[in-house]
Amino acid sequence: MELILYVVLFAFIFEMMDSSAGMGFGTGLTPLLFLIGYDPLQVVPILLISEAVTGVTSGIFHNEFQNVKFSIKRPVNKETMIMLLIAGIGCLAIFFSVILAYYSLKFPDDLIKAYVGILVLFMGIIGLIRLKQKGRDTYKPKLLTGFAALAGFNKGIGAGGYGPVVMMGQLFSGVYEKTATAIVSLAEGFVCIVGVTSFLLISSYGVTIDYVLLPSIFTGGFLAAIISPYIVRVLSNNIWKLVIPIYAISMGILTLSKVFLI
Amino acid sequence: MKEINLQQDEYPDEIGSIARMLDVEMTALERMKITRHNLTRVSFAVIFYIITMLIFSTQL
Numbered sequence: 093m094e095l096i097l098y099v100v101l102f103a104f105i106f107e108m109m110d111s112s113a114g115m116g117f118g119t120g121l122t123p124l125l126f127l128i129g130y131d132p133l134q135v136v137p138i139l140l141i142s143e144a145v146t147g148v149t150s151g152i153f154h155n156e157f158q159n160v161k162f163s164i165k166r167p168v169n170k171e172t173m174i175m176l177l178i179a180g181i182g183c184l185a186i187f188f189s190v191i192l193a194y195y196s197l198k199f200p201d202d203l204i205k206a207y208v209g210i211l212v213l214f215m216g217i218i219g220l221i222r223l224k225q226k227g228r229d230t231y232k233p234k235l236l237t238g239f240a241a242l243a244g245f246n247k248g249i250g251a252g253g254y255g256p257v258v259m260m261g262q263l264f265s266g267v268y269e270k271t272a273t274a275i276v277s278l279a280e281g282f283v284c285i286v287g288v289t290s291f292l293l294i295s296s297y298g299v300t301i302d303y304v305l306l307p308s309i310f311t312g313g314f315l316a317a318i319i320s321p322y323i324v325r326v327l328s329n330n331i332w333k334l335v336i337p338i339y340a341i342s343m344g345i346l347t348l349s350k351v352f353l354i
Numbered sequence: 355m356k357e358i359n360l361q362q363d364e365y366p367d368e369i370g371s372i373a374r375m376l377d378v379e380m381t382a383l384e385r386m387k388i389t390r391h392n393l394t395r396v397s398f399a400v401i402f403y404i405i406t407m408l409i410f411s412t413q414l
Contacts, residue, residue, distance in 0.1 A: 093411045145406075149399065156395050159373045170369050231369050270377075271370025307410045311403075318399050326385045329377050 103312030147281020213344025219337030
């Protein structure tokens with residue numbers, strides 16, 4: 093086992109942003125590791141395993157630092173209901189996408205990536221425009237269900253962008269920024285557990301997973317999953333209101349640049 | 355650290371009422387303070403990390 097320092101650093105930075113702004117671990121880190129020269133079977137399952145652990149860890153620490161209050165006992169509160177809704181749709185979507193991949197059913201890659209890039213970019217811009225709006229939106233559960241379904245559809249067809257769409261969708265539906273981040277982090281953890289299970293099932297059919305990056309990505313990601321909820325707590329929500337849409341715009345641009353430049 | 359223990363039904367239409375109350379009622383400096391409970395949780399996480407890395411070092 094060896095720790096690759098620059099991979100630890102990259103994992104730390106992208107997990108910090110993922111646990112603070114609710115998006116970017118997969119979208120940001122995957123192309124970077126591909127550019128360095130790692131291949132998909134060294135990167136994709138390892139990111140899923142790492143995000144499964146760091147997502148749940150981040151959710152626990154968001155709860156610990158009171159960015160959210162998840163309830164295990166019945167009746168579960170609204171935050172927990174939203175998390176279960178987002179995680180449930182995400183789990184179905186990732187399972188569906190693995191089945192599609194197994195049967196080699198593939199949608200035109202560039203087209204769906206461009207669609208998600210434009211969608212995320214557009215949502216980020218709307219998020220910035222909404223900053224001018226006075227007061228807070230009331231919670232709109234139907235709208236949130238719609239966004240969760242849209243994000244699930246995107247993930248199901250293999251287009252990615254799940255984090256940005258559910259994150260921005262929550263904000264448009266009236267969820268408080270800090271709480272939205274916490275909900276997405278825990279939901280993504282559960283979605284990645286299903287993703288890991290699917291990958292392990294595939295590996296039992298002869299696909300070999302290379303674990304060389306696991307200790308490094310786990311180390312950087314795990315450290316960030318503890319620190320990030322604390323930073324979310326300390327900094328004012330007004331900062332996150334600005335950071336989240338700007339980061340969504342950069343994720344949209346990154347997705348589009350992967351289509352048109354790489 | 356000042357603990358905010360709001361009942362959710364005090365803010366029936368608002369998601370994230372506790373985080374919002376922390377922002378409204380505490381300064382950033384007050385929000386920086388960490389409790390013994392926080393430290394205990396962090397200690398558990400560190401122990402989990404060490405055990406996981408020990409497993410990696412023997413299995414990978």
